[in-house]
Amino acid sequence: MMKQAHLDDFRIPFFENGKKAHAFALDDFDTRAKPFSAGSKSADRERLAELAVRLDELQERLHAQRRERVLLILQGMDTSGKDGTIRAVFHETDPLGLRITSFRAPTLDEAAHDFLWRVHRYAPAAGELAIFNRSHYEDVLVPRVLGQLTDAELACRYQHIRHFEALLADSGTAIVKCFLHISKDEQRRRLQARIDDSTKHWKFDLSDLEARQHWDAYQAAYRDALAATSTERAPWYVVPADSKSHRNVMVATLLLRLLEGLKLEYPPAKESLKGVTVA
Amino acid sequence: MMKQAHLDDFRIPFFENGKKAHAFALDDFDTRAKPFSAGSKSADRERLAELAVRLDELQERLHAQRRERVLLILQGMDTSGKDGTIRAVFHETDPLGLRITSFRAPTLDEAAHDFLWRVHRYAPAAGELAIFNRSHYEDVLVPRVLGQLTDAELACRYQHIRHFEALLADSGTAIVKCFLHISKDEQRRRLQARIDDSTKHWKFDLSDLEARQHWDAYQAAYRDALAATSTERAPWYVVPADSKSHRNVMVATLLLRLLEGLKLEYPPAKESLKGVTVA
Numbered sequence: 001m002m003k004q005a006h007l008d009d010f011r012i013p014f015f016e017n018g019k020k021a022h023a024f025a026l027d028d029f030d031t032r033a034k035p036f037s038a039g040s041k042s043a044d045r046e047r048l049a050e051l052a053v054r055l056d057e058l059q060e061r062l063h064a065q066r067r068e069r070v071l072l073i074l075q076g077m078d079t080s081g082k083d084g085t086i087r088a089v090f091h092e093t094d095p096l097g098l099r100i101t102s103f104r105a106p107t108l109d110e111a112a113h114d115f116l117w118r119v120h121r122y123a124p125a126a127g128e129l130a131i132f133n134r135s136h137y138e139d140v141l142v143p144r145v146l147g148q149l150t151d152a153e154l155a156c157r158y159q160h161i162r163h164f165e166a167l168l169a170d171s172g173t174a175i176v177k178c179f180l181h182i183s184k185d186e187q188r189r190r191l192q193a194r195i196d197d198s199t200k201h202w203k204f205d206l207s208d209l210e211a212r213q214h215w216d217a218y219q220a221a222y223r224d225a226l227a228a229t230s231t232e233r234a235p236w237y238v239v240p241a242d243s244k245s246h247r248n249v250m251v252a253t254l255l256l257r258l259l260e261g262l263k264l265e266y267p268p269a270k271e272s273l274k275g276v277t278v279a
Numbered sequence: 280m281m282k283q284a285h286l287d288d289f290r291i292p293f294f295e296n297g298k299k300a301h302a303f304a305l306d307d308f309d310t311r312a313k314p315f316s317a318g319s320k321s322a323d324r325e326r327l328a329e330l331a332v333r334l335d336e337l338q339e340r341l342h343a344q345r346r347e348r349v350l351l352i353l354q355g356m357d358t359s360g361k362d363g364t365i366r367a368v369f370h371e372t373d374p375l376g377l378r379i380t381s382f383r384a385p386t387l388d389e390a391a392h393d394f395l396w397r398v399h400r401y402a403p404a405a406g407e408l409a410i411f412n413r414s415h416y417e418d419v420l421v422p423r424v425l426g427q428l429t430d431a432e433l434a435c436r437y438q439h440i441r442h443f444e445a446l447l448a449d450s451g452t453a454i455v456k457c458f459l460h461i462s463k464d465e466q467r468r469r470l471q472a473r474i475d476d477s478t479k480h481w482k483f484d485l486s487d488l489e490a491r492q493h494w495d496a497y498q499a500a501y502r503d504a505l506a507a508t509s510t511e512r513a514p515w516y517v518v519p520a521d522s523k524s525h526r527n528v529m530v531a532t533l534l535l536r537l538l539e540g541l542k543l544e545y546p547p548a549k550e551s552l553k554g555v556t557v558a
Contacts, residue, residue: 066391112345112404114450120399125391156449163442170435171393 005035007254010238012230015162026223029238031183034246036253044245051252052092058256059129061264063097066127068262069173072255073132076180077218078208079190081241082133085180088248089255090131099124102133115139115157116164123168136161140225145217158228169233176258177234178251179226180241184215284314286533289516291509294441305502308517310462313525315532323524330531331371337535338408340543342376345406347541348452351534352411355459356497357487358469360520361412364459367527368534369410378403381412394418394436395443402447415440419504424496437507448512455537456513457530458505459520463494 010029038047062068074082086100101122110118116136124130140157143149149157165175182190191208194200211218230236237254241247292303317326341347353361369377380401389397395415403409419436422428428436444454461469470487473479490497509515516533520526 109404112406113402114446114452116446117399117402120396123392123396125388127391160442160446160449163439163446167393167395167439167442170439173393 007036007237007250007257010035010240010250012226012236012238014231014235015228024223024227026181026219026238029181029240031181031186031240031242033240034243035240036250037243037246038249041243041245044249048088048245048248048252049092051249051256052089054256055089055252055259056092056094058259058262058264059093059097061266062129062259062262063094063127064266065264067172068264069124069126069168069171070129070255070258070262071124071132071168071173071175072130072251073135073137073175073177074180074251075134075137075177075222076241077182077187077215078211079187079194080180080182081244081247082180084244085178085248085251086131086133088244089252093129097127097129099128099130100133101130103135103138114160116160120164124173126172136164137225137229141218141221144221145214154224155228158225161229162231162234165229165231165234174258174262175234176254177230177236178239178254179222179236180247181238182241184212186242187212187215286315286516286529286536289314289518289529291505291515291517293510293514294507303502303506305460305498305517308460308519310460310465310519310521312519313522314519315529316522316525317528320522320524323528327367327524327527327531328371330528330535331368333535334368334531334538335371335373337538337541337543338372338376340545341408341538341541342373342406343545344543346451347543348403348405348447348450349408349534349537349541350403350411350447350452350454351408351530352414352416352454352456353459353530354414354416354456354501355520356461356466356494357490358466358473359459359461360523360526361459363523364457364527364530365410365412367523368531372408376406376408378407378409379412380409382414382417393439395439399443403452405451415443416504416508420497420500423500424493433503434507437504440508441510441513444508444510444513453537453541454513455533456509456515457518457533458501458515459526460517461520463491465521466491466494 013024038044062070074085076082090098099122101119103119106118119132119136122130122132140149140154140161144154169175191204191212194204226236226238239247239250239254289308317323341349353364355361365379378401380398382398385397398411398415401409401411419428419433419440423433448454470483470491473483505515505517518526518529518533
């Protein structure tokens with residue numbers, strides 16, 4: 001029996017300005033690990049069902065109170081399960097208070113602005129739970145792997161990201177960032193499954209195979225981006241994600257811990273409604 | 280004859296982190312001064328006409344090149360002439376490449392986000408000349424005068440503004456910020472003129488008189504905001520603005536100097552069009 005895992009064991013050490021980044025490798029995290037699993041796939045499903053109900057309760061309070069804002073950022077290689085996580089974790093959540101934004105390759109209009117322009121507008125309003133399915137982190141991954149940014153430009157972007165997330169945090173946004181961590185082998189199986197099932201072809205693009213050829217470069221880019229942008233108020237967590245059911249339970253657990261910490265309450269009862277009878 | 284004035288004599292010293300702000304008072308700048316006047320009102324009008332034509336030429340190149348971005352921020356007390364400056368300085372400029380945004384009291388949706396959310400979306404795209412008629416600076420003026428921000432919150436906002444403007448600058452945006460500086464006496468005359476002319480009533484709101492009662496508090500708030508946010512890549516200029524014709528010439532001159540510095544050129548001729556005859 002392994003010792004009880006703690007969520008913070010999977011947190012990337014916080015970036016400290018002027019200090020050399022804490023040495024860690026993504027390989028230090030086993031993609032196959034299931035530290036928050038309830039023991040089996042079916043037990044995980046039951047566990048997730050409970051968590052999803054609790055998530056719905058807290059999200060209703062968030063929505064009713066209209067004071068706090070929550071931002072969940074999901075990143076990961078192709079097939080790491082960003083879409084699947086959203087579907088599984090939020091299936092009980094009222095869509096009215098959710099704001100999910102999926103970022104793809106920048107449009108002409110988006111590319112004509114700074115790289116944070118397009119994400120800023122989808123930042124959560126008071127009372128909203130926003131989910132970024134991919135995010136501004138793509139802009140320190142793709143251009144780096146393609147060799148389009150100098151080290152200085154990259155460092156500059158990391159800093160702008162830290163400043164931007166501090167702006168959101170200062171405005172009452174609680175932030176949690178999840179890197180869905182799968183192995184290259186697991187990606188092969190999932191891509192092959194998409195190819196072998198024509199009803200999954202819409203999820204597949206030949207460019208996915210190209211990105212796969214740069215696997216190591218992307219892992220290095222992720223590692224550096226996570227190290228440079230994990231902060232106390234916008235921490236990064238590595239989510240072992242070869243097991244989908246574990247991935248879902250862990251993301252839900254992380255988000256619930258964040259929401260529990262906000263002390264969300266329904267707004268006080270309205271005195272004006274006391275004893276009122278509707279005719 | 281006074282010595283030749285230089286634009287940079289009217290620039291607020293750059294903010295330096297950790298250093299005590301350079302001591303200056305807005306009163307050091309005479310609102311009645313006309314350092315960039317051509318000598319008379321009519322001479323100023325002629326001068327402005329020349330400047331406006333040059334401005335149009337450079338703006339067309341900016342628009343054609345679609346590489347640089349330009350942001351002009353106008354701030355000032357009520358009646359200081361923000362609207363009038365835009366009308367006078369840009370009357371020759373092609374509206375296609377201009378993006379003018381007038382910021383008023385935040386809407387519910389705007390107030391539900393961080394204070395830079397609403398301005399970020401109107402930042403200039405590549406090839407655009409954007410003008411902010413009022414701006415994010417309102418959010419370090421009004422709430423301060425109304426006592427809604429602690430000193431620490433105010434300092435935090437100044438820092439977010441510096442970071443935000445650095446993000447725009449790093450993305451190729453040239454920024455110039457003008458404080459249209461009028462005297463309390465001049466404001467009295469202009470407000471009275473609005474009251475006395477019913478076709479100007481649409482420009483008048485009783486709350487303008489309320490803000491006027493806090494004149495000294497607003498001047499202090501402006502002084503501190505300018506001192507905390509004048510930077511090399513986003514400098515503040517004090518524009519003596521009791522004289523409208525001087526104000527217009529000075530703003531146009533500032534903006535032209537900025538545009539001249541960008542070395543704007545038409546994109547290279549297309550080889551594919553060489554010798555082509557349209558049938």
